[in-house]
Amino acid sequence: MTTHNVGPNGTGSEQTRLEHEIARRRTFAIISHPDAGKTTITEKLLLYGGAIQQAGSVTAHAGTAHTKSDWMSIEQQRGISISSSALTFEFLGRHINLLDTPGHQDFSEDTYRTLTAADSALMVLDAARGVQAQTEKLFAVCRNRGIPILTFVNKLDRPAQDIFELLEQVESTLGITAIPLTWPIGDGPDFRGVYDLVAKQVLLFERVARGKSRAPVSVKSVDDPELGALVGVALHQKLQEDVALIEGAMPPFDHAAFLAGELTPVFFGSAMNNFGIEHFLSTFVDLAPAPGSVRTTQGVRPPEAGFTGFIFKLQANMSRNHRDRTAYMRVASGHFERGMDVTLTRTGRKLRLSQAHTLFAQDREKVEDAYPGDIVGLVNPGVFRIGDVVSVDARVQLPDFPRFTPEVFATMSLRDVTKRKAFHKGLEQLTEEGVVQVFYPTDGARDPYLGAVGPLQFEVFQARLQEEYGVDIEMHVTSYSLVRWLAGDASQVARFARSVEDDQGRPVMLFRSNFDLQYTQDQHPEIEFLPLPKDLTVVD
Numbered sequence: 001m002t003t004h005n006v007g008p009n010g011t012g013s014e015q016t017r018l019e020h021e022i023a024r025r026r027t028f029a030i031i032s033h034p035d036a037g038k039t040t041i042t043e044k045l046l047l048y049g050g051a052i053q054q055a056g057s058v059t060a061h062a063g064t065a066h067t068k069s070d071w072m073s074i075e076q077q078r079g080i081s082i083s084s085s086a087l088t089f090e091f092l093g094r095h096i097n098l099l100d101t102p103g104h105q106d107f108s109e110d111t112y113r114t115l116t117a118a119d120s121a122l123m124v125l126d127a128a129r130g131v132q133a134q135t136e137k138l139f140a141v142c143r144n145r146g147i148p149i150l151t152f153v154n155k156l157d158r159p160a161q162d163i164f165e166l167l168e169q170v171e172s173t174l175g176i177t178a179i180p181l182t183w184p185i186g187d188g189p190d191f192r193g194v195y196d197l198v199a200k201q202v203l204l205f206e207r208v209a210r211g212k213s214r215a216p217v218s219v220k221s222v223d224d225p226e227l228g229a230l231v232g233v234a235l236h237q238k239l240q241e242d243v244a245l246i247e248g249a250m251p252p253f254d255h256a257a258f259l260a261g262e263l264t265p266v267f268f269g270s271a272m273n274n275f276g277i278e279h280f281l282s283t284f285v286d287l288a289p290a291p292g293s294v295r296t297t298q299g300v301r302p303p304e305a306g307f308t309g310f311i312f313k314l315q316a317n318m319s320r321n322h323r324d325r326t327a328y329m330r331v332a333s334g335h336f337e338r339g340m341d342v343t344l345t346r347t348g349r350k351l352r353l354s355q356a357h358t359l360f361a362q363d364r365e366k367v368e369d370a371y372p373g374d375i376v377g378l379v380n381p382g383v384f385r386i387g388d389v390v391s392v393d394a395r396v397q398l399p400d401f402p403r404f405t406p407e408v409f410a411t412m413s414l415r416d417v418t419k420r421k422a423f424h425k426g427l428e429q430l431t432e433e434g435v436v437q438v439f440y441p442t443d444g445a446r447d448p449y450l451g452a453v454g455p456l457q458f459e460v461f462q463a464r465l466q467e468e469y470g471v472d473i474e475m476h477v478t479s480y481s482l483v484r485w486l487a488g489d490a491s492q493v494a495r496f497a498r499s500v501e502d503d504q505g506r507p508v509m510l511f512r513s514n515f516d517l518q519y520t521q522d523q524h525p526e527i528e529f530l531p532l533p534k535d536l537t538v539v540d
Contacts, residue, residue, distance in 0.1 A: 025373030032124035033132035049089030127160035291373035307334030355379035406451025426469035488527035
């Protein structure tokens with residue numbers, strides 16, 4: 001098939017179309033501490049973006065629906081997100097790519113990788129709890145990558161902390177200037193809406209049954225005499241005082257500072273009740289950046305260059321109708337066309353990208369073309385790894401993706417030995433995704449060790465083996481708590497550690513304590529003990 005890769009030297013009409021489509025794209029990820037309401041906000045953004053017609057509850061109560069991005073059975077049973085999803089919709093002439101990420105800290109590595117595909121991030125805070133530990137950690141990743149961050153303070157329909165104190169907490173804890181663009185009117189049962197500090201108007205909301213459909217909005221001026229009757233005299237007076245204080249004491253919103261990651265615009269609302277979602281989305285499409293240049297090992301690659309995409313996630317068994325593996329590809333530059341010929345730059349292998357589809361949870365539609373910022377699903381016959389680059393330019397490489405060092409370890413054994421073939425298939429595909437890391441004993445023992453950031457990863461691994469591969473295993477958490485990759489002769493190091501190999505055959509040692517590790521290091525100064533292999537970047 002003849003491809004039409006558009007670059008700086010393409011025809012005028014092709015180049016104009018490419019620039020137009022790049023300008024329309026907004027690709028962002030949502031980050032939060034667990035229970036701040038991230039999954040609910042994801043669902044309501046889809047509702048207002050027209051991607052779904054009715055929102056369902058995200059809880060695990062019997063008989064309820066589940067958010068579109070939480071498609072695994074274990075996600076639906078627990079009401080949590082444990083896998084990243086890519087969702088797409090159109091809004092006000094913009095093409096929105098929304099990356100929903102796991103909120104649970106045990107799946108931070110999946111979130112970190114997903115953030116490499118985002119151009120901006122929405123940080124969701126609980127109005128009562130403010131900045132929490134996981135929020136802090138993920139914020140640091142966004143800052144290190146230079147991603148602009150918008151903030152949505154959620155759950156104003158519940159009792160909240162003082163809003164001025166919450167903004168101070170954001171600034172002091174995260175080291176970023178927080179400028180409110182809206183302001184809440186009341187909280188808890190007295191929550192009545194928000195004041196738009198830019199348009200200088202009050203947005204009043206009516207509750208919608210179970211928050212399933214778009215909420216009607218009434219617009220009033222802060223000085224409208226009817227406002228006191230609608231929200232209450234006390235709330236009206238407090239709003240006027242708060243607005244006067246904000247306008248007199250806070251600096252104006254600076255878009256350049258926002259794009260530089262120095263300032264975060266703050267919005268308020270209640271995702272469960274649809275308060276503030278549409279206003280946020282309308283403002284987001286104007287504030288958030290379009291796709292920009294990508295850093296490669298050869299330099300900076302502009303989005304208008306010839307086609308390049310990178311793989312930031314692998315996922316097996318997304319659909320019961322398609323028992324295959326999917327590679328999540330972010331288009332970094334140029335025009336992607338289904339069936340185009342590219343090079344897998346890690347190996348030099350030539351590929352034809354003919355099996356491309358959307359990633360709207362389990363649903364699939366063919367993708368004919370895509371532009372920078374878009375997320376495309378590629379059927380993965382086992383050739384892709386996380387961090388791989390596909391490009392019309394065989395020289396393009398990206399810096400290594402960061403990895404987490406495992407902190408908990410478990411052994412596993414088959415309950416039914418006749419399932420060993422299915423077990424090995426599941427083990428290969430799930431470790432390929434990065435759900436867990438696998439280590440093989442060097443003494444010939446058959447059963448491998450699993451390594452993870454947190455124990456929930458083991459539960460997910462066990463549940464997915466059972467559901468997706470029909471394999472039932474027993475898992476036993478071990479006393480090992482440290483892992484080190486060895487650079488040097490590892491044959492004499494096993495006295496106070498367990499000798500294993502990773503999935504690439506590299507020598508690895510598992511230790512039970514820092515004392516054992518330190519003793520072994522002292523006994524073998526000629527060997528390097530590394531938290532990750534030399535060719536990977538460690539995340540603290």
